[in-house]
Amino acid sequence: MRRVPSVNITSRSLTYDFFLNPIPREGTGSGFFYDRNGHIVTNYHVIAGAEEVQVALADGRSRPATVVGVDPSNDLAVIKVDLPADEIPVVAIGDSTALGIGQFVVAIGNPFGLERTLTVGVVSSLGRIIESPDHRFIGEVIQTDAAINPGNSGGPLLNLAGEVVGVNTAILSPSGASAGIGFAIPARTIQRVVPALIAEGRYRHPSLGIRTFPLTAQYIEVLRRIGVDVPVSEGLLIAQVLPRSAADRAGLRGGEQLLRVGNVLVPIGGDSITAIDGQPITSEKDLNVYLETQTTVGQTVEVTIVREGEQLTVPVTLEERVEE
DSSP: OOOOOOEEEEEEEEEEOTTOOEEEEEEEEEEEEOSTTOEEEEOHHHHTTOSEEEEEOTTSOEEEEEEEEEEGGGTEEEEEOOOOGGGOOOOOBOOGGGOOTTOEEEEEEOGGGOSSEEEEEEEEEEEEEEEOTTSSEEEEEEEEOSOOOTTOTTOEEEOTTSOEEEEEEEEOOSSSSOOSOEEEEEHHHHHHHHHHHHHHSSOOOEEOOEEEEEEOHHHHHHHHHTTOOOOOSSEEEEEEEOTTSHHHHHTOOOOSEEEEETTEEEEESSOEEEEETTEEOOSHHHHHHHHHHHOOTTOEEEEEEEETTEEEEEEEEOEEOOOO
8 A cells, every 4th residue: 555644633722711711722633635735634523613723744844724614414624735736645535335344444643643643454334324513414434443543533544555435533432542443434425525615615415494203113102092193104204394495395294283292292294204215214314314425405306205194205306404
């Protein structure tokens, strides 16, 4: 594998104590050059809230960086440093869809501030789903046993050809250090999101424009016990259709009244979503991951619903998600 340098990223911000005295706060992470214009890919959580970002290069030089774009929902960010193009070691983006379980991968980063650390492991699993910094879900995540520790975040996960197949983003560990379960955002997501962050500073997330309630087996049983007709065995009940949204324009219906079940108010009378484009949807996680990984704004999807006991397929043209 050819030599692939990463960069060390330091973010600085100010917080305040009880007496409103400013307290400097510093965080560290990793990243890699995406193109010869000086764009660097890293995690959103590495630079979130930063008032100053510094990038330490492999030769020891340090350069200030500006934030170009962020996407908390995919935990990705792009920052930029000013360097001559011939001094920028661009890393090729590989094909994460070609990965297989057991395939060797390499993680490069700056764990605990130890610069340019390389660890080796295998792809432990594919298609994991993890929570994003804005409490949504990131799908298609790569799981690896290559040691990933604090400070590795934002660094590249490489195949043995030296191509980036993921961005190291999180670990699962009771101790906060590597326990052999690390996660990386796949290259497929990088290829989808990063060009938009460079061009527009943000990524447009597709949305139906609805609020939902999960029809779990437990809730269905309770609702049927108190006499509410639930015509599906699983799915998502549309609690509310947002005004002038994609779902509103397509004629989807939300709940008409609220019914108290224990300590929960359940909206009843609305459409129940069971699938999108033939893909079963049983939870809000399913809906979020499908829209994020398989669709784009402006795309028309076929939404399978059950309305008053009848199954219907409704075409819905997705619109950009409105942040609340």
